[in-house]
Structures are given as C-alpha cells and as structure tokens.
Amino acid sequence: MSVHPGPPADASAPPAMLPLVRPADQGLGELLRELGTGLATVVQKDLLVEWRARAQLVALLGFSVVVLLLFSFAVGPDSNVLARHAGGYLWLALLLASTLLLARSLQVEVESGALESLLLAPVRAPAIFYGKAMANTVLLVIVAAVALPVDLALTGAQIQQLPPVLLAIVLGAAGIAAPGTFYAALTARVAGRQLLLPLLLFPLIVPALLASVKATSLSMAGDPMGQLPSWLALLACFDVIYWSLCGLLFEKVVET
Amino acid sequence: MTSRSYTLGLVFTLLGLMVMAVGHYQGLFVAPPEAMMGDVGRIFYVHVSTAINAMVFYLFAFVAAVVSLWGGRRAWDATTTALVEVGFVLNALLLVQGSLWARPTWGVYWTWDPRLTTSAVMAAAYFVVLLLRRLIDQPARRSMATAVATIIAFVDVPIVYFSVKWWNSLHQPMSSGKTIDSPMLVPLAISFAGTFLLGVGITVLRWRTETAHLASEAQAPDLPEVPTPLDFDIQHDRA
C-alpha cells in the first residue's frame, strides 16, 4: 500500500507552505476536495505508521490495563466502591495512556524532518492537524475498546445502556485527541516535553473528562434523572469548540 | 521603551495601592458586618475584587495574545506575558483568599464548588503558559507558544465553569452568590478599582522588564538548552 502525498503541485503554486486562505481562483469545492485528500492521506499515513510499530500500540494497551489494575489495588476490594467509580478509572487510564500516545504522535515527524516535507507538499496545515487528530482519536478508541471490558471485569460494574458508553468513548477520545495533538505539536521541539504535555493538557480537558466520566458512569449505574443526553451534548460542544480552535491555530504552530 | 513607561507604571501602581487601601479600609472598618456571616463577610471585598480583576486581566491577555499571534510584534509578546503573569498572581491569590474564607463559613478549606474549582483549573492552565515561556528559548516559537496557550486557556474558562457547575448541581451548591446590598457596593467598587489600577501599573512595569529582557536576548542570544536528563528521547533539540 503506497502512501502518496496528494495531488501534485502545479507549476504555478508557490513552493512555500500553503496558507488556509484560498487563492481567489480556487473554488470552494476544489479547496474542500484538496483538504479532504490531504486529510485522508495524513490519517492513512499515521495509522499505517502505528500499524507498522504495533508493538508500541500493544505496549500502550498493556499500560492502560496496568493502570486499571493499579486503581483496583489502590481502592481495595470493596466491590460497591469499585463499581461506582468504574467510569472514573476507565477515563483516568485513557488519559494517562493518551499522554504516551500523543507524545509519540509527532515524534516520527520531528525526528525524520518529515514535518517540513509534509508542509512543503501540498497538504495544508489544517489537514495535517485534523488528519493527525483523527488518527489519534481512532487509536484512543482502540485503547478504550480494550480498557473498557477490563475495567468492567475488575470492578464488577455493568453496562445498563451500551450506545451512550460507545458514544461517550468516541466523543471523549476526540476531546482528548484534538487538544492533545495540538499541544504535542506545540511541544514537539521543547526540552522536557514529556512533562509539559500532560501539564498543558490536563487543565484543558477537565470539562471533557467530567462529561465523559459522568456519561460513562450514568450508563453503567443507571440514569434516573435522564441526564445522559445533556452530558453527551456538553462533550460534543467541547469537541466542536476545540476541534475548530485547534485547527485554526495549528497553522501558527507549524509555521514557526 | 522610555522612562515615560516607568513613570506611568509607577504612578498607576502607587495610585492603585492608595485606592485599594481606601477600599479595604472601608470594607474592614466602615461597612456594616454581613448579615449572615458577620465580620467574616468582610473578606468579600478583597476576594471579589481580586477574582473579577483576575478575569479582567485574563481577558486582556487573551486580546493581547491574539494580536501577538497575528501581528507578530515583540512588544505584544511582552504585553501578553505581563498580563498573563498579573492574571496568574491574582488567580493564585484568589484561591488562597477563597480557601481562607471557606474555612470559617463552610468549615472546610476546599470545596468543589464551580467557582473555586474553575479558579484552580485556570491557575493550572495559566501557570503552564508561564512555564512554557521558560522552557522555550527560541523567541519566535516562544511568543507563538505563549500566545496560543493563552488563547486556548481563555476559551476553556467558561467551559470549565459551566461543566463543573453542572457536575456539582446534584450536591448542595455552597454558592456564595447573593444580591449585593448598596452599603457593600461602595467598598467593593473602590477595592475593585484600586486592584485594577494596581494591576495596570504592575503590567506596565512587567512589560518593561520583559521588553528589556527580550531586547538583550536579541543582542546576545542565550545558548540553546542542553537536553535535560529528564528528556528520554534520543533526538536532541532541533531548535
């Protein structure tokens, strides 16, 4: 499977990085198509890179399982307590795993200098961001797919309604992935980035964390007051805001 | 940067301190004790004015960050930094004040009420902005990172507040919000104005020190950072 860098730049296109503002002669449809192709390329590339290094992904899955185990040990064998907070443990495990995942997300590009090449190729900065963020979302969902059953097994919690849990996982993963990818790019060349990334990320995603945990817990323990849709809506709002904002600002991040 | 800015900063600082002193005096000795809390309620004047000012300076910082990011002038980078720092100091202060106010009124030093929690999250977010500034030595990237992190932190504030408020809503909200009686309004307004003027003065002075630092850096750039032992990656800093 070959990964190609999108449509070839035509001779009149400037060699520098393409800005988001489209030149007057390019139609909107064309712009969207170009963004879409770039995006698809980046997603494909990232997932391919992860697949080729799947030992690292497996290690990540192992890490999340270990975190869940540790929570269970730390909390103790009281099954009521464990079951009540099962949602919390799941999301904390995901959050910690995301730190490792995201830090690696741009490592490949920075180490091989591929980031500059990617920008010089006709892939616009937002496409790079959204592509990477989507790939990271997928990977986090994969981690969640493994972590969730383990969490249920360890805590004895049960899922009363499955669809909200799945929705919460996807939306929550997206809520972590977008700011995470953004800050991973920001700190890609900063010394001490492994400490900086969680510090940057965690205050930011407090709303997403709260909403995801709430939605998951309510799906597990039952939702007598019908709050689930509201929490999921909050999560969706957060996602929309941060996916837009980070996409907008990403250009500035890679420009420098 | 002339001595005019120093005078400006100094004047605002002194003025702010004086006005703040008046406001606090009013609040401590002149205003009547609060209906429910008694004299402990006098913390209201300093705490609320600190809290509102923190938000005001964060708002200014947001604007400065936007200008800095899309304008690219070093002066705005210094302005953003100064405003974030002042906002952060006020933010940290309000956490301490809030905690000390919570103890006699609610019996605990900390509670998860929306305002206090949001303040804590905000303090963490803006602290990291300042930390980022320390860790990046390349000027262009540093100013970009400062601006970007400031913008994102600011956008997060209302979302955090709203989500925590909601998260908390099942528990008894220990809200301190209430209608403000008119005898309380005057000391509050004066305290607020004093703190605001002081904040402006400090911002100007901090802007001066930051601008001087950036200028001297441009003339004699710091050596690039040696990768710290904490940095586990093999790749050295490519800056």
Place this chain on the structure above:
Amino acid sequence: MIQGAIQGGWGFVWAVYASTWLVLLGYAGFLVFTSRGLSAAPEQSDAPDPGGV
C-alpha cells in the same frame, strides 16, 4: 451553626487581607525596583519578531 463556625472570624479576615497586601506589595515593589532605569532602544521594542534564531 454558622455563629459557632465564625468564632475565629477576625483572624481569617486579617489573614486574607494581610496575605493579599503582602503578595501585591511584594510583587509591585520588586517590579518597581527591577524595572527602574531599564532601557531598550525605543525602536527595538517595536521590532517585528525575528523569524528564526
């Protein structure tokens, strides 16, 4: 209940006001002294950001 909790009342009030003044005076004072007599050439503070190192 609240009456009882406020027994230590004025202590907390003083603690809050004192700590606030301490911090703000310290911060302001520090800046007043360190930003004195600084000079960067006026044109430099308006200089556009250098593109690279």
